[in-house]
Amino acid sequence: MRxxxxxxxxxxxxxxxxxxxxxxxxxxxxxxxxxxxxxxVRGRPVDRRWVPLDRISPEVVRAVVxxxxxxxxxxxxxxxxxxxRAVDVSERTGRGPRGVSTLTMQVAKNLFLxxxxxxxxxxxxxxxxxxxxxxxxxxxxxxxxxxxxxxxxGGVYGIEAGAQRAFRxxxxxLGPREAAIMATALPNPILRDPSRPSRxxxxxxxxxxxxxxxxxxTLDCLKG
Numbered sequence: 001m002r003x004x005x006x007x008x009x010x011x012x013x014x015x016x017x018x019x020x021x022x023x024x025x026x027x028x029x030x031x032x033x034x035x036x037x038x039x040x041v042r043g044r045p046v047d048r049r050w051v052p053l054d055r056i057s058p059e060v061v062r063a064v065v066x067x068x069x070x071x072x073x074x075x076x077x078x079x080x081x082x083x084x085r086a087v088d089v090s091e092r093t094g095r096g097p098r099g100v101s102t103l104t105m106q107v108a109k110n111l112f113l114x115x116x117x118x119x120x121x122x123x124x125x126x127x128x129x130x131x132x133x134x135x136x137x138x139x140x141x142x143x144x145x146x147x148x149x150x151x152x153x154g155g156v157y158g159i160e161a162g163a164q165r166a167f168r169x170x171x172x173x174l175g176p177r178e179a180a181i182m183a184t185a186l187p188n189p190i191l192r193d194p195s196r197p198s199r200x201x202x203x204x205x206x207x208x209x210x211x212x213x214x215x216x217x218t219l220d221c222l223k224g
Contacts (some may be wrong), residue, residue, distance in 0.1 A: 019112040023132055026111075027140060033110040033148040039155050047165070048157040053143040053222075056159055057174040062212035063183035064146065065219060069103040070211070072142070073221035077104040077133030078126060105129040107145050138221040146171075151182065153190050166194040180209040 022031070030050050039046050053061070065072050071079050082100045101109070108128035113121050132141060151162025159171040159182065167178050174182065184204045185192040192201050 019108075019128060020131060022111070023128075023135055026144065027136060031111055031144060031148065033157065034113065035110065035115060035150060036148070036155075036157055044155055046155040046157060047161040048147070049160040049164075050147050050158065051160045051171055053139055053146070056143075056146055056171045057179060059176045059179035059212070060146070060159055060171060060174055060182060061142065061222060062215045062219065063176070063179040063208055064186070065103070065142070065222075066211040066215050067180075067183040067208045068106070068186060070215075070218065072103055073138060073218055075102060075133075077129035077131075078102060101125075102129065103145050104133050104141055107141055107148075108132055110148050111144075142222060149186060151185065151189050152193060152195065156189070162189075162194065176209055176212065177205065180205040180212065183208050183212075 032048070036046050036048060069079065071081065075081075079100060079102050082102075086100045105125050105128075108125050109115070109121065112128060113124055136144075147158040147160075149159070150157055151159065152165050156162055156165050162182060163169060163171040163174055163178075166182065167174065181194050181197050181201070184201060185194040185197075192198075197205065
């Protein structure tokens with residue numbers, strides 16, 4: 001029994017060490033997500049064209065941060081202020097707390113975990129997000145996120161593939177409206193297809209477009 005306990009303990013140590021070591025490697029190596037790997041294993045097509053952050057329109061950067069994680073530059077992987085707000089709203093309304101995943105937490109999920117929501121995934125996501133924020137610059141975290149996020153049905157991953165599919169242009173050429181439509185699709189790019197935005201999708205994009213224009217100094221951590 002002791003031998004098996006020791007083996008299980010070592011296995012857990014190895015499993016924990018793998019994402020910690022890979023995160024360090026991802027400072028210089030461009031990663032793929034678990035969803036991409038799953039699609040490839042199943043023989044499904046994957047369209048992903050990695051582009052550096054300097055070749056992504058600043059409008060995309062402003063729109064995505066404004067939409068997904070407005071305090072990206074001020075937190076350290078977890079937005080505790082947003083969590084407190086979500087808990088407060090939940091207590092006042094009696095509803096379950098809404099999701100408060102930061103971009104860093106989404107990177108942790110996409111690189112090392114699974115898409116289905118669960119308490120176990122959230123428990124694992126938090127320390128991974130803290131580690132990612134500790135060892136990777138903010139620019140690199142966002143660059144990875146924009147290149148591994150799913151941006152449309154049929155295995156479309158990364159902003160370059162998403163922009164080409166939705167607007168027939170590179171990510172570097174997206175304007176404010178196009179960037180807002182892309183950003184607003186992120187929670188569910190299958191239901192919110194950026195190539196065919198619904199009236200509701202267009203309305204949400206207008207809100208994000210206004211927020212992005214006012215982003216200003218909140219993006220100082222992304223300056224190269």
